[in-house]
Amino acid sequence: MFLFKLAFLNITRNVRRSLITVMAVGVGLAALIFLWGFNDGTIEQMRENVIRLFTGHVQIHARGFEKSLSPELFLAQREKVLIDVAANPAVSRITERVKCEALVGTSENSRGVLLVGVDPERERQITDLEDHIEAGRYLEPDGNREILVGDRLAKKIGLDLDDKVVVMTQAMDGTLAGYAYRVKGIFHTGSQQIDEVSVYITLASAQELLGLGEDVHEIVIQLSDRKGIEPFLEWAKISLGSEKYEVLKWNELIPEVDQWTQWAEAVIGTILIAVMVVIGVSIMNTVLMSIYERTRELGVMMAIGTSPSQIVQLILLETLILEGLGIILGLVGGYLVTIYFGEVGISFHGVEEAFSRSYMSTVVFTKVEWPHVVQSVITLILLTSFIGLYPAWKASRMEPVKAIYYS
């Protein structure tokens, strides 16, 4: 306690210098917490965007379908699979899709697309495609010659509402199949992938086009909680068997989100190290200055019996107090700022083009993820304590006589 009191009194000798150091630690940590909050909020939104826009939590296909999109790879024993999956208590909603590569063309332009046949009613329970319709309307359940296109595709091939397009694809029997559809809705999700490449027709229409009968290519599953994905995959592996089906989670279907997460964490890790070094140098400067200013005093302390290890303890304690005050400041500041922007969001409407390539939302809501906060604080404590060892060691190596008569 005596040592703590002495350390605390020592850092109050030059209040301004100590305050600057505490501010440096505090602002640095707050910036890191906010940065992590921004990253975590962005990634969380990307995950939800991917899940809510397209993939659901889990999809079941015939083995090899996801890679090849071959129309003949429809789901075997579709009804049994549906019944089994529906019986799983973790499953919240299910829908079915037909998916294939196709060519969409007008009289003047054409474009390769991903044709998706959806059940309009069940689809709207899992994905929020309907919410992204910017012009026109969503698919009617019996709208067998209706098509939804993304705004980017519409712009590229010059489509407008009620325009007629021809969709051509390879049918189940290998023949070329084609139908004409009316554009009933133009959607804008913000995702370049979806807005430029995907078109939607009804499930029945797609089954008819491909000659699939009642069969489908894909079962899309929404679980009641994202945390239930891994247990569901385990269950599916045992219950459905892995030889006929591929059961894929959302981030296997769209791996870009995980790649983005890794990249962002590496960037923030680099920033973290840079911030830590700046904070560490600031603390070391303060403590070194403080040691030089009281060289005689430290010499006297050693002369009257203070051991080198007690000098190290004292200097380290001073470092830790400065650091501790800065951490409290940084935690409170960083938490409040992150929570605030988690409520109001940060708008990036001006750079939507850049965001649209990676499923990012144009309004980012920051999010406090405590493991990242704890990681920042622990790194800060370890690194700055390590840096603080140098002045402590330097002070403990002083020779009492030289220090006392130091001028």
Next chain:
Amino acid sequence: MFIKAENISKVFQDRSLPVTALKAVSVDIEEGSFTVLCGPSGSGKTTLLNLLGCLDRPSGGRVFLRGEEISALSQEKLTRYRLRKIGFVFPDFNLIPTLSAVENVEYVLWLQGISGTERRKRAAAICERFGIGALIHRRPRELSRGQQQRVAVARAIVHKPELVLGDELTSNLDHKTGSELMGFLKELNREEKMTFIYATHDPVMIERAGRVIRMQDGEVVSDEKTRVHA
């Protein structure tokens, strides 16, 4: 013999030039004695004091305390030795400015591992004895030089060391305060049987010592016992 220095010398390196501060000095100090080291500036008083007080190690020769060679001890052992057996009063007092008067005195007891209640009691008692009982919660800068000197002496003796060393104890004090301080030290010497060695130029201090060792150019030029004034 309480302290015995045998042919001790000390050479400092001033940049690349060696400077000899002590040249083969031998002195014996008896237990309970009151010895003054005097001589002009640069004569080697402080260097000898530092060597006798385990603050520094000689370049040559040996120092014994109660027969144990202390000049060969490691820094760690020397630190422990100083803490247990030696009290120091430094020039300009060198109190810890952030601590109050009583905390400065308490500090040495804390180093010795004495519990909070006991050390506060002992520190307050010695401050009371030195006539600064009413000032114990003041910081050094709030005390006069004479009061600071008393705190420094209280800090040096609170743990009842066998040897008390002082360097230029009265150089910054007026005649009256310096004389009062000497009175205190003599009283301690008599009552606690502590051995005192101090370095000074001050004639008042010199004439009140029981033994005067005169130094010049790093050598002892005279060593005489005097008639002591109380």
